[in-house]
Amino acid sequence: MLKQLAILSGKGGTGKTTLTGSFASLAHQTVIADCDVDAPNLHLLLKPKVLNKQEFKASRLAVIDYSKCNNCGICEENCRFKAIHDLTIDPVLCEGCGVCAYVCPLEAIELENTVSGYAFISETDYGPMTHARLNPGEENSGKLVTLVRNNAKDIAEDKGYNIILIDGPPGIGCPVIAAITGVNLGLIVTEPTLSGIHDAKRALILLNHFKITPLICVNRYDVNLENTSKIEEFCKREDVDVVGKIPFDKIVTESMVKGKPVIEYSPTSRVSREIERTWSKVTDYL
Amino acid sequence: MILSIASGKGGTGKTTMAVNMALSIDDVQVLDCDVEEPNVHILLNPDINDVRDVYVLTPKIIEERCDGCGECSKFCNYNALFVTREKAIVFPELCHSCGGCILVCPNDAIVEEKRRIGSLKKGSHKKLELVYGELEVGEPMPLPVIKDVKKCMKKEKNVIIDSPPGTACPLVTSVYGSDFCLLVTEPTPFGLHDLKITVEVVKELSIPIGVIVNMAGVGDNKVYDYCREQNIPILLEIPFDRKIAELYSNGVAFVEKLPSWIEKFQTVWKKIEGKTNC
Numbered sequence: 001m002l003k004q005l006a007i008l009s010g011k012g013g014t015g016k017t018t019l020t021g022s023f024a025s026l027a028h029q030t031v032i033a034d035c036d037v038d039a040p041n042l043h044l045l046l047k048p049k050v051l052n053k054q055e056f057k058a059s060r061l062a063v064i065d066y067s068k069c070n071n072c073g074i075c076e077e078n079c080r081f082k083a084i085h086d087l088t089i090d091p092v093l094c095e096g097c098g099v100c101a102y103v104c105p106l107e108a109i110e111l112e113n114t115v116s117g118y119a120f121i122s123e124t125d126y127g128p129m130t131h132a133r134l135n136p137g138e139e140n141s142g143k144l145v146t147l148v149r150n151n152a153k154d155i156a157e158d159k160g161y162n163i164i165l166i167d168g169p170p171g172i173g174c175p176v177i178a179a180i181t182g183v184n185l186g187l188i189v190t191e192p193t194l195s196g197i198h199d200a201k202r203a204l205i206l207l208n209h210f211k212i213t214p215l216i217c218v219n220r221y222d223v224n225l226e227n228t229s230k231i232e233e234f235c236k237r238e239d240v241d242v243v244g245k246i247p248f249d250k251i252v253t254e255s256m257v258k259g260k261p262v263i264e265y266s267p268t269s270r271v272s273r274e275i276e277r278t279w280s281k282v283t284d285y286l
Numbered sequence: 287m288i289l290s291i292a293s294g295k296g297g298t299g300k301t302t303m304a305v306n307m308a309l310s311i312d313d314v315q316v317l318d319c320d321v322e323e324p325n326v327h328i329l330l331n332p333d334i335n336d337v338r339d340v341y342v343l344t345p346k347i348i349e350e351r352c353d354g355c356g357e358c359s360k361f362c363n364y365n366a367l368f369v370t371r372e373k374a375i376v377f378p379e380l381c382h383s384c385g386g387c388i389l390v391c392p393n394d395a396i397v398e399e400k401r402r403i404g405s406l407k408k409g410s411h412k413k414l415e416l417v418y419g420e421l422e423v424g425e426p427m428p429l430p431v432i433k434d435v436k437k438c439m440k441k442e443k444n445v446i447i448d449s450p451p452g453t454a455c456p457l458v459t460s461v462y463g464s465d466f467c468l469l470v471t472e473p474t475p476f477g478l479h480d481l482k483i484t485v486e487v488v489k490e491l492s493i494p495i496g497v498i499v500n501m502a503g504v505g506d507n508k509v510y511d512y513c514r515e516q517n518i519p520i521l522l523e524i525p526f527d528r529k530i531a532e533l534y535s536n537g538v539a540f541v542e543k544l545p546s547w548i549e550k551f552q553t554v555w556k557k558i559e560g561k562t563n564c
């Protein structure tokens with residue numbers, strides 16, 4: 001049966017992609033899905049060869065036809081997003097709802113579909129990968145995440161693979177919810193900083209909210225051992241398994257500079273050995 | 287002046303820079319617009335003096351008036367309304383509060399009700415004022431909370447906005463209207479990749495930019511090459527330093543323990559003022 005694992009964190013920069021990159025190298029018969037569509041990084045480690053590029057059209061933008069407009073200003077009055085000023089549409093503020101077009105008595109406004117990004121289906125040395133690129137500043141990252149996941153599911157079904165490995169975005173909002181909806185397991189990567197702990201707790205509430213089994217991995221655990229103990233105590237109270245404690249090591253940045261998962265770059269390092277242990281525990285849950 | 291701090295990639299040190307800058311200059315108001323994971327208050331430990339709920343308006347169907355015609359769901363661009371068994375159903379989490387469904391309903395069967403999606407907190411730390419938002423966990427849409435935080439802006443003060451990571455609409459909503467945007471990056475391939483995308487977004491908004499290189503000394507030199515090619519000024523470099531990392535891990539802003547940095551942040555602020563004529 002197909003199992004889906006999402007890597008998330010709440011706080012950015014805790015090591016989601018570093019971990020996913022190495023998991024991709026350790027996993028077999030797995031489809032890799034980079035669901036951080038507005039600042040994706042996994043491709044920098046896995047070097048995907050793009051096989052298929054899809055246009056993603058989900059956004060709409062209001063456009064005024066000034067040859068029909070009589071400057072009545074009804075559109076401006078009805079726009080809840082304050083996106084119309086002096087009869088000019090501000091593309092940053094416009095959310096494409098269509099109210100202006102509906103209220104315009106002269107039918108002078110139309111909604112245009114805009115390309116808000118691209119989805120890719122690719123091949124890597126570690127298996128098939130689906131990913132995407134939201135155009136800078138765009139909305140609808142959640143819908144694009146869903147497209148990346150659907151592409152991954154299609155490939156998994158097609159090839160008979162039974163794992164989808166999802167690299168999630170930071171935060172807890174729409175793209176994160178899209179990345180974790182319906183997954184079997186959520187691995188929260190945290191760090192022993194007060195901010196990391198605060199954000200991991202919110203990510204944990206999110207997983208509980210969606211009834212997804214949570215696991216925790218503490219990255220750079222030795223930067224603050226006291227805080228790491230606090231995380232472990234908290235997890236014990238909450239009955240969440242701490243499946244990994246990865247030490248701080250400059251080798252992680254070095255491997256990133258070389259464009260390789262750390263486990264490929266330095267397989268015998270302490271970091272890599274701990275990632276291997278973590279992966280083996282995660283697979284027990286899958 | 288309104289200064290926003292952004293990065294694209296998470297964990298590069300946006301909040302650290304926002305807080306250390308705020309503690310180095312006078313008459314400051316900090317707006318934490320990372321409402322999904324706000325962290326400024328962890329470093330500032332403010333006395334909270336005002337807490338409010340953030341509401342959005344969502345449609346409510348008056349069932350006895352609804353005949354299931356489907357006009358509302360046909361109009362809704364966000365799939366927040368669905369008509370089944372001759373009645374409309376609302377999916378409030380998907381609603382953007384545009385009010386369109388009410389306008390199109392031929393039976394006046396839709397009214398709006400307030401729905402809580404987060405909270406807004408105001409506090410102070412010494413003379414510094416802080417406003418931050420917290421999106422309720424499970425709610426997908428941070429924008430209304432970010433907008434409510436920004437409504438509290440006191441333009442007569444030195445405003446520092448801490449933005450969320452990423453380059454999508456939450457970032458744009460946060461930095462929109464600022465006089466200058468400081469981009470915090472780390473000299474690694476991930477840092478550079480996300481810096482480039484963020485530069486694109488902020489430039490499109492016609493906001494002048496400068497870069498802070500955090501954790502300088504790790505990684506490679508490509509961030510520096512890129513900034514030179516693009517003529518983006520590097521206004522400050524902060525070395526990778528275990529002491530700074532440890533202070534952060536315990537929720538301490540490093541200027542409080544390493545006061546020699548105060549002057550450096552002041553210099554950056556002055557440089558930015560010079561660039562923006564604020």
